[in-house]
Amino acid sequence: MFIANEKEIKDGLTTDVYFTRTEEILKKRGINNNVVADFTVQGLKYPWGVFVGLPEVIEVLEGKNVNLYALPEGSVFTARDVRGYPVPVMVIEGPYLEFARFETPILGFICEASGIATKAARLRKIAKNKSLLSFGIRRMHPAIAPMIDRSAYIGGCDAVSSLIGAKTIGKPPTGTIPHALIINMGGIVEAVKAFDEIIDPSVPRLALVDTFQDEKFESLLAAQAIGKHLYGVRLDTPGSRRGNIVDIAREVRWELDLRGFNHVKILVSGGLDEETVQKLTESHVVDGFGVGTSISNADTIDFAMDIVEVNGTPIAKRGKYSGRKKVYKRFENGKVIYEVKKEGEIGNGEEALVPVILNGKVVYDNKTPEEIRNFVLEQLAQIEEL
Missing domain, CATH: 3.20.140.10 (nicotinate phosphoribosyltransferase)
Incomplete structure (x- = not known):
C-alpha cells in the first residue's frame, strides 16, 4: 500500500x-x-x-x-x-x-x-444543537481515517462512523442500515426487522429509507415494522433525486407524526454542505446530519x-x-x-x-x-x- x-x-x-x-x-x-x-x-x-x-x-x-x-x-x-x-x-x-x-x-x-476540524466546527455552529455525524472516511485514503475522525470529532461532530476512528476518540461508532443490507434482504421491512432482532439493543435502530421507494413510504414501512424500537430514519443522497430535500423532510415528518410515530427522528446525509445544513436546520423538521466529503475533504x-x-x-x-x-x-x-x-x-x-x-x-x-x-x-x- x-x-x-x-x-x-x-x-x-x-x-x-x-x-x-x-x-x-x-x-x-x-x-x-x-x-x-x-x-x-x-x-x-x-x-x-x-x-x-x-x-x-x-x-x-x-x-x-x-x-x-x-x-x-x-x-x-x-x-x-x-x-x-x-x-x-x-x-x-x-x-x-x-x-x-x-x-x-x-x-x-x-x-x-x-482544515477538517475547522469545517466540522463551522457545521457545528450552523447545525446548532442537532446531531452531527462524521461519515466521510470513504472519500479519503483509509490510512488517515483515524486523523479524519479525530479531527472531525474535536471540531464538534457528535460521533464518527469508522471503527478505527471511534477507537481513536474512545467512543462507539455510529451508523445506520446501509443500502447493501436492504438490497440483500429484499426490502426495508425485512432489513429493519433483521437488524432489530440481531444487533445489540444498545445500538440505535436508524433506517436508511430511499432504496426502492419514496422516502416517505419507506419511512412509514420501517416505523410500522418495528414501532417504538425505531430510533430514526435517514434520508440519503438528496441531490440524486428530483425535489427539494427540505420539502421531502417536511413531508416525512408530517406523515410520521400523523400516524403516531412522533418519536422517530429524521437525519439527512449525502452531499451535504454548509448551505444545505443551514436550510435544513432552519426548517425545524430535521434532527441531525451525516456529513461526509465536505468534512473529510475540507480545505x-x-x-x-x-x-x-x-x-x-x-x-x-x-x-x-x-x-x-x-x-x-x-x-x-x-x-x-x-x-x-x-x-x-x-x-x-x-x-x-x-x-x-x-x-x-x-x-x-x-x-x-x-x-x-x-x-x-x-x-x-x-x-x-x-
Whole structure:
C-alpha cells in the first residue's frame, strides 16, 4: 500500500528532498545555527480556524534538542491579529539540523487536521444543537481515517462512523442500515426487522429509507415494522433525486407524526454542505446530519514555517516578520481576538502559546479527544461570526 509508516515519518523520509540537501550542505560547512521559527498562515477562508494536529508534532519532535511552544490543541485562532500581523500558532527553537527535515511532515500534520476540524466546527455552529455525524472516511485514503475522525470529532461532530476512528476518540461508532443490507434482504421491512432482532439493543435502530421507494413510504414501512424500537430514519443522497430535500423532510415528518410515530427522528446525509445544513436546520423538521466529503475533504489550512531569528539575531525572508513574539488571546463582542507583540511587550488577554517541549522533554499535558472537543465548544459559544 502507498502509505508511510510511523517509523518512516519519524526518520524524516516523508520530507522534501531540498531539506536533506540543505542538511548535507550545512553539515559539510560545519553550520548548525540556533534558530527560532514561526508557524503562521497568510490567510484563512473564514474569520477563524481550529488548530489541530499538535500530538503528532510532539511524536516527531520528542527527544530532539528543541523547544516547542504552541496554541493548545483545539484552540480557535485567527490568521491575523487585531492590527493585521500574522499570528504564530507554533514556535520552535533549537539547532536547525535538529528539525530541518521535519518541516514537511509537521506542516502536513497541522494543515490537514486543522482544515477538517475547522469545517466540522463551522457545521457545528450552523447545525446548532442537532446531531452531527462524521461519515466521510470513504472519500479519503483509509490510512488517515483515524486523523479524519479525530479531527472531525474535536471540531464538534457528535460521533464518527469508522471503527478505527471511534477507537481513536474512545467512543462507539455510529451508523445506520446501509443500502447493501436492504438490497440483500429484499426490502426495508425485512432489513429493519433483521437488524432489530440481531444487533445489540444498545445500538440505535436508524433506517436508511430511499432504496426502492419514496422516502416517505419507506419511512412509514420501517416505523410500522418495528414501532417504538425505531430510533430514526435517514434520508440519503438528496441531490440524486428530483425535489427539494427540505420539502421531502417536511413531508416525512408530517406523515410520521400523523400516524403516531412522533418519536422517530429524521437525519439527512449525502452531499451535504454548509448551505444545505443551514436550510435544513432552519426548517425545524430535521434532527441531525451525516456529513461526509465536505468534512473529510475540507480545505487544508496553508500553514508555513519561517525562520525569524538566527543565533539571537532577528532575521526573516521578505514578507515575514522577524524576531521572537508574544501572542495574546481574548474573546470580545462575539469574536476571538489575537494580539502579536514584540518580546517584552504586554498584550491584552491571556498568553496563547504554551510550552510543549523543553530541551527535548514533553511538558504538555495531552488531553483526551472529548476534553479537547469540550474546549472547542466552549470557544465556539463565545463566537458569533461565521
